[in-house]
Amino acid sequence: xxxxxPLEARAIARxxxxxxxxxxxxxxxxLRRVVSIAWGVVRNSHDAEDLAxxxxxxxxxxxxxxxxxxxxxxxxxxxxxNAALDAxxxxxxxxxxxxxxxxxxxxxxxxxxxxxxNEIEQRIDAAIEELPEMQRIVARLHLVEEFxxxxxxxMMDVSEGTVRSHLSLARKKLREKLAxxxxxxxx
Amino acid sequence: xxDDPFFERLRSDARTxxxxxxxxxxxxxxxxxxxxxxxxxxxxxxxxxAWFRPLIAxxxxxxxxxAIGTSVVRSNEDVSIVDTDIEITMAGESWxxxx
Numbered sequence: 366x367x368x369x370x371p372l373e374a375r376a377i378a379r380x381x382x383x384x385x386x387x388x389x390x391x392x393x394x395x396l397r398r399v400v401s402i403a404w405g406v407v408r409n410s411h412d413a414e415d416l417a418x419x420x421x422x423x424x425x426x427x428x429x430x431x432x433x434x435x436x437x438x439x440x441x442x443x444x445x446x447n448a449a450l451d452a453x454x455x456x457x458x459x460x461x462x463x464x465x466x467x468x469x470x471x472x473x474x475x476x477x478x479x480x481x482x483n484e485i486e487q488r489i490d491a492a493i494e495e496l497p498e499m500q501r502i503v504a505r506l507h508l509v510e511e512f513x514x515x516x517x518x519x520m521m522d523v524s525e526g527t528v529r530s531h532l533s534l535a536r537k538k539l540r541e542k543l544a545x546x547x548x549x550x551x552x
Numbered sequence: 553x554x555d556d557p558f559f560e561r562l563r564s565d566a567r568t569x570x571x572x573x574x575x576x577x578x579x580x581x582x583x584x585x586x587x588x589x590x591x592x593x594x595x596x597x598x599x600x601x602a603w604f605r606p607l608i609a610x611x612x613x614x615x616x617x618x619a620i621g622t623s624v625v626r627s628n629e630d631v632s633i634v635d636t637d638i639e640i641t642m643a644g645e646s647w648x649x650x651x
Contacts, residue, residue, distance in 0.1 A: 385589055392585055396578055404571035413571070414581050422588045489566050508559065508566040540558060550558045 370394075373437055380428050388428075391437050392421055398438075398510075399445045402520075405505040406449035408494075416452060420445035439519060442512075446520040450502070485546060492542040493535075500535035503528055 372390060379387035399420055404413035424431075424441050431440065493504050506517045507528075514532070518525040540547070573581075638649040 388589065389582075389586075392582055396581060397573060400573045400577070400581065401571040404573075410571075410573075410577075414573075414577065414584075417581055418584045418588065421585045425585075425589055485565055486568055489562065490569050493566075493569075508563045509569045511563065511567070536556070536559065539562065543562070547558055547561055550561050 370436075374434065377428065377431060377437060378433065380425070381431070381433075385425075388421075388425055391424075391441075395438060395441050396421070399441055402442060402506070402510060403445050403449045405509060406446065406502055407452055412452060413449075416445055416448045419448055423448075439516065442516075443520045443522075446506075447522065450521065453498075488543060488546060492539050495542070496535050496538055500531045500538070503531040504535040504539070507532055 373394065376387040376390040380391075396417060400413050400417045403416040403420070404410065407413055407416065420441060424437075424444055431437075489508075493501055493508070495501075496504055502521070503517055506512045506520065507514075512520065514525050514528045517528045521528070640647045640649065
């Protein structure tokens with residue numbers, strides 16, 4: 366995930382010196398991924414757009430605190446993940462509940478699902494969405510967004526052990542739900 | 553990224569589940585971010601105001617101190633006129649009024 370992008374480092378330095386136009390480079394580079402991460406958590410295109418915007422504005426406002434030489438990606442991913450988790454907590458149905466493993470995932474907005482080309486993708490998506498909330502989010506970040514344990518821990522402000530634990534539980538459930546598709550794969 | 557064969561297979565099939573916003577959506581979000589930053593960004597007038605605001609405040613404080621100082625001095629002067637002895641000389645004789 367680490368990438369030494371001299372243009373990125375230069376853009377950050379320019380923004381820190383007051384050149385707001387340099388922020389376009391960072392927005393263009395990370396926007397697609399940021400929207401995808403937000404969407405994966407809230408499962409709603411409109412909310413994902415709002416969250417992406419909020420994350421970039423927040424990052425810009427705090428760019429002075431950003432350490433030179435660090436990649437921008439993990440920082441913006443962390444901001445958007447936290448914003449999305451907060452949004453999830455504040456949704457009406459989770460109003461008086463914390464996000465725990467005891468709650469089934471129930472947040473899909475079917476009208477905004479990406480077009481899935483085949484049955485396998487639909488089955489995987491459904492299986493992930495049926496997982497309890499934290500397992501669902503961790504599984505999505507790991508399997509769909511392809512972040513490793515350490516990155517997910519940083520993005521969600523939890524320990525790596527917590528991520529591994531959620532993934533282990535998610536794996537067990539996904540293995541059961543998708544047994545007919547992946548029965549031949551060794552453990 | 554993982555040694556788990558099940559997750560590896562699942563991951564290769566799940567990759568396509570990543571949300572792909574279209575160009576129009578991306579352009580719209582970019583425009584919204586830009587609009588926010590422009591609103592948040594200070595204008596030249598804001599910068600000048602930010603520079604001059606403390607100067608004006610300092611000048612106002614100095615003016616206030618000067619006004620108070622002047623009025624204190626004046627009131628002391630008034631008192632001193634009353635308190636000062638007055639000497640009147642008439643036809644070679646002097647009379648003193650006061651302490």
